[in-house]
Amino acid sequence: xxxxxxxxxxxxxxxxxxxxxxxxxxxxxxxxxxxxxxxxxxxxxxxxxxxxxxxxxxxxxxxxxxxxxxxxxxxxxxxxxxxxxxxxxxxxxxxxxxxxxxxxxxxxxxxxxxxxxxxxxxxxxxxxxxxxxxxxxxxxxxxxxxxxxxxxxxxxxxxxxxxxxxxxxxxxxxxxxxxxxxxxxxxxxxxxxxxxxxxxxxxxxxxxxxxxxxxxxxxxxxxxxxxxxxxxxxxxxxxxxxxxxxxxxxxxxxxxxxxxxxxxxxxxxxxxxxxxxxxxxxxxxxxxxxxxxxxxxxxxxxxxxxxxxxxxxxxxxxxxxxxxxxxxxxxxxxxxxxxxxxxxxxxxxxxxxxxxxxxxxxxxxxxxxxxxxxxxxxxxxxxxxxxxxxxxxxxxxxxxxxxxxxxxxxxxxxxxxxxxxxxxxxxxxxxxxxxxxxxxxxxxxxxxxxxxxxxxxxxxxxxxxxxxxxxxxxxxxxxxxxxxxxxxxxxxxxxxxxxxxxxxxxxxxxxxx
Amino acid sequence: xxxxxxxxxxxxxxxxxxxxxxxxxxxxxxxxxxxxxxxxxxxxxxxxxxxxxxxxxxxxxxxxxxxxxxxxxxxxxxxxxxxxxxxxxxxxxxxxxxxxxxxxxxxxxxxxxxxxxxxxxxxxxxxxxxxxxxxxxxxxxxxxxxxxxxxxxxxxxxxxxxxxxxxxxxxxxxxxxxxxxxxxxxxxxxxxxxxxxxxxxxxxxxxxxxxxxxxxxxxxxxxxxxxxxxxxxxxxxxxxxxxxxxxxxxxxx
Numbered sequence: 001x002x003x004x005x006x007x008x009x010x011x012x013x014x015x016x017x018x019x020x021x022x023x024x025x026x027x028x029x030x031x032x033x034x035x036x037x038x039x040x041x042x043x044x045x046x047x048x049x050x051x052x053x054x055x056x057x058x059x060x061x062x063x064x065x066x067x068x069x070x071x072x073x074x075x076x077x078x079x080x081x082x083x084x085x086x087x088x089x090x091x092x093x094x095x096x097x098x099x100x101x102x103x104x105x106x107x108x109x110x111x112x113x114x115x116x117x118x119x120x121x122x123x124x125x126x127x128x129x130x131x132x133x134x135x136x137x138x139x140x141x142x143x144x145x146x147x148x149x150x151x152x153x154x155x156x157x158x159x160x161x162x163x164x165x166x167x168x169x170x171x172x173x174x175x176x177x178x179x180x181x182x183x184x185x186x187x188x189x190x191x192x193x194x195x196x197x198x199x200x201x202x203x204x205x206x207x208x209x210x211x212x213x214x215x216x217x218x219x220x221x222x223x224x225x226x227x228x229x230x231x232x233x234x235x236x237x238x239x240x241x242x243x244x245x246x247x248x249x250x251x252x253x254x255x256x257x258x259x260x261x262x263x264x265x266x267x268x269x270x271x272x273x274x275x276x277x278x279x280x281x282x283x284x285x286x287x288x289x290x291x292x293x294x295x296x297x298x299x300x301x302x303x304x305x306x307x308x309x310x311x312x313x314x315x316x317x318x319x320x321x322x323x324x325x326x327x328x329x330x331x332x333x334x335x336x337x338x339x340x341x342x343x344x345x346x347x348x349x350x351x352x353x354x355x356x357x358x359x360x361x362x363x364x365x366x367x368x369x370x371x372x373x374x375x376x377x378x379x380x381x382x383x384x385x386x387x388x389x390x391x392x393x394x395x396x397x398x399x400x401x402x403x404x405x406x407x408x409x410x411x412x413x414x415x416x417x418x419x420x421x422x423x424x425x426x427x428x429x430x431x432x433x434x435x436x437x438x439x440x441x442x443x444x445x446x447x448x449x450x451x452x453x454x455x456x457x458x459x460x461x462x463x464x465x466x467x468x469x470x471x472x473x474x475x476x477x478x479x480x481x482x483x484x485x486x487x488x489x490x491x492x493x494x495x496x497x498x499x500x501x502x503x504x505x506x507x508x509x510x511x512x513x
Numbered sequence: 514x515x516x517x518x519x520x521x522x523x524x525x526x527x528x529x530x531x532x533x534x535x536x537x538x539x540x541x542x543x544x545x546x547x548x549x550x551x552x553x554x555x556x557x558x559x560x561x562x563x564x565x566x567x568x569x570x571x572x573x574x575x576x577x578x579x580x581x582x583x584x585x586x587x588x589x590x591x592x593x594x595x596x597x598x599x600x601x602x603x604x605x606x607x608x609x610x611x612x613x614x615x616x617x618x619x620x621x622x623x624x625x626x627x628x629x630x631x632x633x634x635x636x637x638x639x640x641x642x643x644x645x646x647x648x649x650x651x652x653x654x655x656x657x658x659x660x661x662x663x664x665x666x667x668x669x670x671x672x673x674x675x676x677x678x679x680x681x682x683x684x685x686x687x688x689x690x691x692x693x694x695x696x697x698x699x700x701x702x703x704x705x706x707x708x709x710x711x712x713x714x715x716x717x718x719x720x721x722x723x724x725x726x727x728x729x730x731x732x733x734x735x736x737x738x739x740x741x742x743x744x745x746x747x748x749x750x751x752x753x754x755x756x757x758x759x760x761x762x763x764x765x766x
Contacts, residue, residue, distance in 0.1 A: 131565065133565075134588075134589075161588075164584075164595075165587065
């Protein structure tokens, strides 16, 4: 059945207190009748990812008992409703159709979480003209959190015109405002609900962009950056054990790596003694989760791996992934117990204490020239190394270059707010292209090695067929790696263009005095 | 695929408007976005939905006619059901006679853009056998014809069929049902039996003469809305089900 979309404009109001009383209302010289109809209660759950990917696009996924739909809060338009078969979690288990199509690229591997669970009591009214013809519908919604029996969070009204009666509806809208109703946009309405249930849709950004002051002394600026990373670490840590999706761990690890990279690239800015200790500590924390992250990556790659193999090998491949899933279960337990250990808690507490104590006043330089020098030095090193690789095609050198690029990427991101945004976006974009090529080469290499090691672990003889599949996979990955290596020169050349060099020089070269 | 269904007869007073109003309501209740076009200048179906005729002035050229029609459509009191009031649709049709190139396609061209929006479009037609009738035959995907079981009416029906075929239309698109059947009258019973024998394609569901149908004018509502369990409602429901099965199979939106 084809479902017509609500193209009609809908007026949304926040009501101050009382519900409209049924009966006659007089607007200008016209009189309308408000006729209440039977109300109904529904439980609506609003879903979004932990990092509010839907909200950032003015979207919300809404489910009630039997159906699910995507609300576009900017366009005030809902997707067609789809039957709800299971609690929405990942994009790939949403019902097929428009909702899945739109959310797949947006969510990627992130899970949906219930962000607001609401009990909504809706009282519909018909607005009748003097012929007793309906000219508009008014739905008053009293909204409570489902989880607690409290006072309503808000009472609001939706005024829906009937086609061809827009003028009458506008008059009724005017009357509502006179009664103390405030017009709100659907997005304002949703934001209000989220705030009321204690959620802040802007609060989590995996890569914080600190607005740094160029004159801030380097040790102070560095601590600011590290504190932002620590927040990411602390925010994600408690979710890792819940195993909701792979990205809590991923963001946690990236923030650790960015912190360690900042410490190693600005060795002389903070006192050497505690820094050495924290570098070692943070490295250790990251290592506790290495196995788990590796397994996450392989399991996420499952569809890709399957696509590489012919049909007759699919079943043998499945055995491999069953084995990996078992391994991951263990790795999760190990990682979680380490992350919840007293040692870890102590490390985190000490690290926070260090970052939140004021640096004793010591002679120090402002952050801007220091940042420029570090970026420029790193950039020149990358160009030099890259040019060497263009001639040699040496893969171990490519891996070394990948590390350098990562360090430069972190520097550019840490200090992005000190430089013109468009130029930074351009530079970071070009660097990303190079990084993604180097990353592919490295990932494929690591995967090959891992699969070969895994082959040795598989219990024989029942996994002979699986071994064959692993062999086919390794051959395929090996071929892909050769292709990725061939693309290096293009990826590097687009990064090392003369214009780009001039731009790096202009932004980051500090004339030595 | 959208189905344009014309409730047509070249005779007046055979139950066209009540059929159009009730079937459009039932289609909308089934969830199909439905439009009822009131082509009768007397505006009876607009009246049943409490919609005031209001003249829209600018429907003078083809381009603005589309806009004027889109702006003249009124939401009924019922979900999925809109009405194109009598005056505007009739005024647009008047222009058919000034469109010298393709005088019989005027109505089709008016309805085509509406097919995007509606799954079923009902035409409540005035009694006519002239150029307007030709427009209706061209525009409609299906004709639904109420036939009163009297000798004169059946003779006139045969003439109408002949006219329809002569003009090159596909008689397979015609669906007919017996309307205003009074089972107490011997004549009705006899003619009905004869008609079913003569025209085996006629739908099996008759609509009887019932006082509730007349009460629609008092309530100004479709029958199923004010008398959901009445025999009259049941008759229209049965007719809608049979018509859908026989005429709309494969055309379901």
